Amino acid sequence: MFTGIKLRANPTSDQKLVLSQWMGCARSIWNALARLSVTVRLAGIKLTRSS
Template sequence: MLTGIKLRANPTSHQKLVLSQWMGCARSIWNAKVDEEKYYRTFARKYYPTGTYAPIDQKTSQFKSKELTPWLSRCPSQIIRNSAVNWYQTYQKFMKGVCGRPKLKPKTDRGCMYV
């Protein structure tokens, strides 16, 4: 079953700059969601009864701030939303036991994102 098409792009230098900024925004949201989940996990371990978990969601509005993260306002909302949705789907797979816990993404030259 064909679910998508993978294409290789040859962007200009300006397009490379914009794409790298968008990939940085996607990585920033992913890493923020990983950190948020880690915080909630330690909070739940200390203050919640055994067997209960902190709520996990796909919201990203708390990460967009004019003072702290002004570059996220210049990024298309689809990039930010897709990054949060991908993190959430990975976390759901982790909870089912299909894969490991989502980890922080390092800054590399091999970035990818869903547009």
């Protein structure tokens, strides 16, 4: 069974800065959507996917 891949990265200082900024943005978006999800659930709004 395939369970995953282990990778190792050795970024330069500039690459570390860019990765840190990217992860901060991704975290902000994740937190905003998590807050929205809780708000919608508490308000009793049913969300559906549109095609």
